[in-house]
Amino acid sequence: QASKAAVKLTPTKEDYQKVYNTIAHILDEAEEYDDGSFGPVVVRLAWHASGTYDKTTGTGGSNYATMRFEPESLHAANNGLHVGRELMEKVKQQYPWISYGDLWTLAGVAAIQEMAGPKIPWRPGRIDGVASNVTPDGRLPDATQGAQHIRDIFYRMGFNDQEIVALIGAHALGRCHSDRSGFEGPWTFSPTTFTNDFYKLLFEEKWVWKKWSGPKQLQDKKTGTLMMLPTDYVLTQDKSFKKYAKAYADDQDLFFKDFSAAFAKLLELGVPSQQFVASEPWILQTLEEQKA
Numbered sequence: 133q134a135s136k137a138a139v140k141l142t143p144t145k146e147d148y149q150k151v152y153n154t155i156a157h158i159l160d161e162a163e164e165y166d167d168g169s170f171g172p173v174v175v176r177l178a179w180h181a182s183g184t185y186d187k188t189t190g191t192g193g194s195n196y197a198t199m200r201f202e203p204e205s206l207h208a209a210n211n212g213l214h215v216g217r218e219l220m221e222k223v224k225q226q227y228p229w230i231s232y233g234d235l236w237t238l239a240g241v242a243a244i245q246e247m248a249g250p251k252i253p254w255r256p257g258r259i260d261g262v263a264s265n266v267t268p269d270g271r272l273p274d275a276t277q278g279a280q281h282i283r284d285i286f287y288r289m290g291f292n293d294q295e296i297v298a299l300i301g302a303h304a305l306g307r308c309h310s311d312r313s314g315f316e317g318p319w320t321f322s323p324t325t326f327t328n329d330f331y332k333l334l335f336e337e338k339w340v341w342k343k344w345s346g347p348k349q350l351q352d353k354k355t356g357t358l359m360m361l362p363t364d365y366v367l368t369q370d371k372s373f374k375k376y377a378k379a380y381a382d383d384q385d386l387f388f389k390d391f392s393a394a395f396a397k398l399l400e401l402g403v404p405s406q407q408f409v410a411s412e413p414w415i416l417q418t419l420e421e422q423k424a
C-alpha cells in the first residue's frame with residue numbers, strides 16, 4: 133500500500149481540469165498588470181512554444197518545452213514571455229507531475245476559454261526535453277514583413293491560408309509592449325475578451341502609419357489608440373488572406389469554429405501521436421460552467 137501511494141498514477145481528465153482551474157484563477161491575479169489579465173501573454177507563450185515546428189525535419193513544436201533553455205528563451209521573439217513562464221512555474225510546483233509542454237499549452241487553452249473564446253480541444257502527452265532540443269532563431273514570424281514571409285513561416289508548420297488568417301485573429305487579445313517587441317499598443321478596445329473585433333477593425337477603420345521613432349506600425353485614424361502590425365495589415369491586402377479575414381469579420385461563429393480547430397492543431401505540433409494518452413482531445417470546462 134505504502135509504495136503504491138508514493139507512485140503517481142496516470143493523471144485523469146479530472147486531474148487536468150484541476151490544473152486548468154488553478155491556471156484560470158492565476159490569470160486573474162493581475163490587477164497591476166497590463167489590462168488586468170495575464171491571459172494574453174499566456175496565449176502568446178503557448179503559441180511561441182508550439183510555433184517553432186518544422187514539418188520537414190519534425191523538429192520544434194510544443195513537445196519538449198524548449199523555451200525553458202537558452203538561447204531560445206533569449207530569442208527576441210520571446211521577449212516578455214518570462215512573465216508567462218514564471219506564472220506557470222507556480223502551477224508546476226503545485227502539480228509537479230505535469231510536463232512543461234502540457235502545462236504551457238493547457239494554459240493557452242484556459243486563457244482563450246476564460247476570456248470568452250471558443251472551446252479548444254486539448255489532451256496531454258508532451259514530455260520535457262533537454263537543452264539540445266532547442267530550435268534555431270528565426271522560426272517565428274517577423275512583424276515587419278509581408279505575405280510571402282507569413283506563408284513561409286506557417287506553411288513550414290503545415291498550415292494553409294485559411295488557418296493562418298484564423299490564427300492571427302488571436303490579436304484581438306493583448307497588446308504590444310515597446311520594451312518587448314518595440315511595437316506599442318493594443319489591437320482592440322477589449323484586449324482581454326476573445327472576439328472577432330480584430331478583423332472588424334481591420335476593415336472598418338482607416339489605418340495610417342504611426343509617426344514615431346519606433347518600428348513601422350499602423351494606427352487607427354479616428355482615435356489613434358489602436359494599432360496594427362504590418363503583418364496584420366497584409367490580411368487586407370493579399371487576395372487570398374483577405375477573403376478569409378472578411379469572412380471572419382462578418383461571422384464571429386465561423387471565426388470561433390476555425391480558430392478553435394487551428395489553435396488545437398497548433399498546440400499539438402511536434403508531439404508524436406503515440407505520446408497522447410487519449411485517442412481524442414478533451415473539452416475542459418470553464419470556471420463559470422463548473423459553478424452551474
Ligand code: DDH
Pocket residue numbers: 172173175176179212273274275276282299300302303305306307308309310312313314315361363364395
Ligand atoms: Fe502575435 N504578436 N504575432 N500572435 N500575439 C504580439 C503579441 C501577441 C506576431 C507578432 C506579435 C500570432 C501571430 C503573430 C499573440 C498571439 C498570436 C506582439 C507584441 C508581436 C510583435 C509582443 C509584445 O510587445 O509584447 C506576428 C508577426 C504574427 C504573425 O503570424 C505574422 C498568433 C498566430 C497568435 C496566436 O496566439 C495563435 C498574443 C495573444 C499577443 C499579446 C501578448 C501580450 O502580452 O499581450
